[in-house]
Amino acid sequence: KAGVTQTPRYLIKTRGQQVTLSCSPISGHRSVSWYQQTPGQGLQFLFEYFSETQRNKGNFPGRFSGRQFSNSRSEMNVSTLELGDSALYLCASSGLAGMYEQFFGPGTRLTVL
Amino acid sequence: GESVGLHLPTLSVQEGDNSIINCAYSNSASDYFIWYKQESGKGPQFIIDIRSNMDKRQGQRVTVLLNKTVKHLSLQIAATQPGDSAVYFCAENPGSGTYKYIFGTGTRLKVLA
Numbered sequence: 589k590a591g592v593t594q595t596p597r598y599l600i601k602t603r604g605q606q607v608t609l610s611c612s613p614i615s616g617h618r619s620v621s622w623y624q625q626t627p628g629q630g631l632q633f634l635f636e637y638f639s640e641t642q643r644n645k646g647n648f649p650g651r652f653s654g655r656q657f658s659n660s661r662s663e664m665n666v667s668t669l670e671l672g673d674s675a676l677y678l679c680a681s682s683g684l685a686g687m688y689e690q691f692f693g694p695g696t697r698l699t700v701l
Numbered sequence: 702g703e704s705v706g707l708h709l710p711t712l713s714v715q716e717g718d719n720s721i722i723n724c725a726y727s728n729s730a731s732d733y734f735i736w737y738k739q740e741s742g743k744g745p746q747f748i749i750d751i752r753s754n755m756d757k758r759q760g761q762r763v764t765v766l767l768n769k770t771v772k773h774l775s776l777q778i779a780a781t782q783p784g785d786s787a788v789y790f791c792a793e794n795p796g797s798g799t800y801k802y803i804f805g806t807g808t809r810l811k812v813l814a
Contacts (some may be wrong), residue, residue, distance in 0.1 A: 592744075621800050630802035631745075631790065644801040678744050682800045688733045690792075690800055692744035 591613065592681045592693035600699045606667040609696045611679030613660050618683040619643075620662035621690065622654060623632070625676040637662055654661075674700045709788065711809040720778040724791035724805045729772060730791040735802070736765055736776045740787045748776070748789075778810075786812045 593612045596617055601607050613620050621644075622634040633646040637656035654664040660683075676695045682688065705797045711808045726734065732753040737745035751767050751774075758765050764777040774791050788809050792802040 594744075619800050621802070623804075630806055631792075633801050633803070636800050638800075644799050646801075680800070680802075688794055688800065689747060689750060690735065690802060691747055692737070694744045 590632060592679055592691055592694040593679075594679050594696050597694065598600045598697045598698060598699075600701065601669050602701050603669055603671060605669050606665060607698060608663055608665045608672030609679075609698075610678055611662045611664075611681075611693060613662070613679075613683070614691060616683070617681040617691075618660055619681065620656055620660065621682070622662070622664050623678040623680065624648070624694070625678055626674075631678070634664065634677075669700045671700050674698060709807055709809050711811060713811045713813055714781050715813050716781060716783060718781055720776075720781045720785070720810060722776045722789050722808045722810065724774040724776075724780075724808075726772050726774060726791065726805070727803060728793060728795045729769075730796050731803075732796045734765070734767065734774055735792045735794075736763075736774075737790045738785075738787045738793060739790065739807070749762040781805060781810075781811050781812050783814065784793040786810055 595610045619638045621636040623631050625631045636644040640656045651667045656662045678695045679693045680690045682690045735750045736748045739745045749765050751758045751765045762779045766775045788807045790807045791805045
């Protein structure tokens with residue numbers, strides 16, 4: 589069974605631009621969560637989508653948004669990029685009924701110049 | 702964001718010895734925990750999990766211990782190998798049937814040949 593995939597793997601943007609990252613969960617999983625990982629703050633929860641609905645949200649500004657499609661694939665968008673948005677963005681997949689296991693993709697390394 | 706994530710503690714262990722990595726979790730209502738291993742440039746890899754109704758769970762070369770009284774988790778790795786060198790994170794699920802995990806700061810494990 590294929591794991592969680594994320595595209596692109598690496599991205600370089602400049603301040604003020606926007607970016608869209610994509611995540612395809614494990615087949616059959618309906619929940620997709622997004623995390624930001626930085627050396628200074630560690631792994632921080634951004635939001636979780638389940639069946640196309642945002643179910644949980646972390647403490648990030650409104651510039652960070654996401655969505656989930658009917659096939660469970662998810663995208664996250666960051667608008668008006670700031671230097672501090674440089675990070676590894678991780679997507680995690682969960683969702684077999686009654687199971688809380690969460691599996692991560694390889695991440696997208698975003699660099700904002 | 703809501704997490705911690707400052708200086709990363711390091712554990713150095715001789716190859717072949719046992720490793721014990723500790724984690725203090727924050728929420729007494731958390732009912733499910735995961736240990737992850739993250740190698741450089743990769744996403745976190747699921748190692749082992751444990752539910753709050755258990756004190757101990759064993760996997761292949763790994764054992765997780767849970768002490769709910771003091772809100773403490775530990776990961777024991779038997780016969781540590783060079784391939785075990787990585788950063789290890791614990792993650793807690795605060796319950797409520799969601800996937801909004803809270804991650805510890807992580808511990809870097811260095812295996813000495």
